[in-house]
Amino acid sequence: MEIKVVRKVLDVNNTIAEQNRKLFANKKVFVLNVMSSPGSGKTTTLGKTISRLMPDVRTAVIVGDVSTTNDADRLAKTGAPVVQVNTDAFGGDCHLAAHVIAKAAESFTLEDVDLLIVENVGNLVCPAEFDIGEDAKVVVLSVTEGEDKPLKYPLMFRVCDAAILNKIDLLPYLEYDKDEAVRNIVQIHPDIPVFEISARTEDGMESWVAWLKEKVKEKLKP
Amino acid sequence: MEIKVVRKVLDVNNTIAEQNRKLFANKKVFVLNVMSSPGSGKTTTLGKTISRLMPDVRTAVIVGDVSTTNDADRLAKTGAPVVQVNTDAFGGDCHLAAHVIAKAAESFTLEDVDLLIVENVGNLVCPAEFDIGEDAKVVVLSVTEGEDKPLKYPLMFRVCDAAILNKIDLLPYLEYDKDEAVRNIVQIHPDIPVFEISARTEDGMESWVAWLKEKVKEKLKP
Numbered sequence: 001m002e003i004k005v006v007r008k009v010l011d012v013n014n015t016i017a018e019q020n021r022k023l024f025a026n027k028k029v030f031v032l033n034v035m036s037s038p039g040s041g042k043t044t045t046l047g048k049t050i051s052r053l054m055p056d057v058r059t060a061v062i063v064g065d066v067s068t069t070n071d072a073d074r075l076a077k078t079g080a081p082v083v084q085v086n087t088d089a090f091g092g093d094c095h096l097a098a099h100v101i102a103k104a105a106e107s108f109t110l111e112d113v114d115l116l117i118v119e120n121v122g123n124l125v126c127p128a129e130f131d132i133g134e135d136a137k138v139v140v141l142s143v144t145e146g147e148d149k150p151l152k153y154p155l156m157f158r159v160c161d162a163a164i165l166n167k168i169d170l171l172p173y174l175e176y177d178k179d180e181a182v183r184n185i186v187q188i189h190p191d192i193p194v195f196e197i198s199a200r201t202e203d204g205m206e207s208w209v210a211w212l213k214e215k216v217k218e219k220l221k222p
Numbered sequence: 223m224e225i226k227v228v229r230k231v232l233d234v235n236n237t238i239a240e241q242n243r244k245l246f247a248n249k250k251v252f253v254l255n256v257m258s259s260p261g262s263g264k265t266t267t268l269g270k271t272i273s274r275l276m277p278d279v280r281t282a283v284i285v286g287d288v289s290t291t292n293d294a295d296r297l298a299k300t301g302a303p304v305v306q307v308n309t310d311a312f313g314g315d316c317h318l319a320a321h322v323i324a325k326a327a328e329s330f331t332l333e334d335v336d337l338l339i340v341e342n343v344g345n346l347v348c349p350a351e352f353d354i355g356e357d358a359k360v361v362v363l364s365v366t367e368g369e370d371k372p373l374k375y376p377l378m379f380r381v382c383d384a385a386i387l388n389k390i391d392l393l394p395y396l397e398y399d400k401d402e403a404v405r406n407i408v409q410i411h412p413d414i415p416v417f418e419i420s421a422r423t424e425d426g427m428e429s430w431v432a433w434l435k436e437k438v439k440e441k442l443k444p
Contacts, residue, residue: 038259038346038375039367066347068373092377094316094347122374124260125288125316125345144366144389145261151290152344153260155314167366173395175422200397 013130016098020105020133027110030216031118033132035156036140037149038122041166043071044199045140046119050078052209057216058112062104063119064096071119083107087121095127096120102133115216124153128160136215141185142167143176150184157188162195164208169198235352238320242327242355249332252438253340255354257378258362259371260344263388265293266421267362268341272300274431279438280334284326285341286318293341305329309343317349318342324355337438346375350382358437363407364389365398372406379410384417386430391420 024031036042043063050059061082063072072084083104087093093100096118105116118134120127128137139160141149144167150157157163163185171178182194193211197204246253258264265285272281283304285294294306305326309315315322318340327338340356342349350359361382363371366389372379379385385407393400404416415433419426 037261037344038371039364065374067376068370070370070374088376092347092351094345121347122259123316123345123347125314125343126348129314142261142366144364144392148290148292149260152287152292154289154310170366170392170395173392 010129013098016102017131017133020098020102023105024110024116024133024135027113028220029110029113029116030136030219031116031132031134032212033118033120033127033134033137034140035120035124035127035137035160036122037124037142037145040122040140040142040145041199042119042122042140043074045164045166045197046117047075047078048199048202048205049209049212050075050080050117052205053115053213054079057213058114059117060108060113060115061117061119062096062101064100064121066092066094066121075119081108094121094123094125095130096132097130098132114220115212124149124156128153128156135219136161138162138164140164140166141181143171143174143178143181147177147181147184150181150188154188157185157192160189160192162193162211165194165196166199168196168203169201232351235320238324239353239355242320242324245327246332246338246355246357249335250442251332251335251338252358252441253338253354253356254434255340255342255349255356255359256362257342257346257349257359257382258344259346259364259367262344262362262364262367263421264341264344264362265296267386267388267419268339269297269300270421270424270427271431271434272297272302272339274427275337275435276301279336279435281337281339282330282335283339283341284318284323286322286343288314288316288343297341303330316343316345316347317352318354319352320354336442337434346371346378350375350378357441358383360384360386362386362388363403365393365396365400365403369399369403369406372403372410376410379407379414382411382414384415384433387416387418388421390418390425391423
């Protein structure tokens with residue numbers, strides 16, 4: 001019963017996601033859906049990423065949280081236009097749905113945007129199930145979270161086009177087998193690119209940003 | 223529309239949770255619902271906790287994950303009876319619902335159990351909404367997750383009876399204001415006990431385990 005209801009919600013979501021996808025294609029906007037656990041360092045990673053992209057790649061951001069505008073405030077410092085969505089306004093949703101993205105995107109002049117980054121609600125389960133009309137999905141996993149998260153949350157790693165392994169500056173202080181973590185990611189999703197970075201020290205940021213720039217270029221080129 | 227549907231699911235859940243609560247009261251079992259982000263160190267914390275409780279407090283565990291039996295395998299080493307629930311068997315649910323707990327509890331001889339610990343699915347949003355018939359809820363937050371999580375996920379911190387701030391052994395290597403984190407927890411939930419621990423080094427475990435023992439004793443005393 002519960003599963004049937006969820007299925008109906010997902011069907012409605014998929015229809016709106018397709019409308020979003022057409023709109024973004026029409027406006028030549030590349031949309032990136034960024035997902036992770038709470039506290040994996042999404043916002044720091046995106047702040048450093050956007051600083052390296054702008055003004056070359058004109059970037060806008062939609063930030064999802066249950067509550068607060070903390071992340072939007074932090075990302076606005078990059079100079080990119082930012083919209084915060086607080087899901088506690090509609091029941092405390094644990095993910096961003098396609099209709100929320102459609103509404104939030106109205107805040108931007110899409111003709112002036114090359115890349116729209118969506119920072120999803122911190123959650124490794126539900127956001128993986130909701131298509132928002134994006135071109136690519138990325139998961140951020142931090143090395144403080146344990147090696148087995150890809151096996152425990154397989155859908156998230158299966159649907160994503162790239163994985164970022166963050167906080168590698170903390171490796172000397174942890175009992176963490178990074179190679180095992182990467183093996184677990186690749187076991188769930190063979191050939192997925194895995195970028196090992198520290199958003200704090202900016203170690204490893206170049207190859208991640210180069211990958212993203214290439215993706216945006218592919219969509220924008222005539 | 224979506225919110226109405228969710229409300230109905232929650233009503234059904236509450237009814238079953240009350241049945242669970244009566245059953246556990248009748249069998250004199252104290253039920254603890256432990257929630258957190260993925261990778262906060264719930265399983266390590268519980269392993270160390272159970273080792274300090276057994277055999278004095280007869281403990282059983284229900285472990286929830288979307289996939290894998292990793293955590294149940296780890297906790298079984300304590301000697302406590304453990305049941306793993308994998309929610310991918312029923313749609314990949316992001317939380318444990320009351321009917322799942324009712325079914326899993328059938329695996330135990332409840333007359334021989336003083337404390338039933340439920341390790342919920344790693345998620346700071348949805349599990350907070352689902353009563354499972356527990357006596358107390360506890361949230362585990364690790365110091366690698368950022369100070370503002372209580373403000374961003376307020377419901378979780380509002381409904382919990384205690385908070386554990388884990389991984390304090392990593393504080394020297396982080397830019398983390400522990401006092402701010404505690405202030406944020408108390409801002410959402412005044413007077414909540416906050417236990418600062420490192421499950422790895424066992425620093426701070428005594429006062430947390432003493433609190434839990436006292437709670438169990440209160441319920442069991444005639």
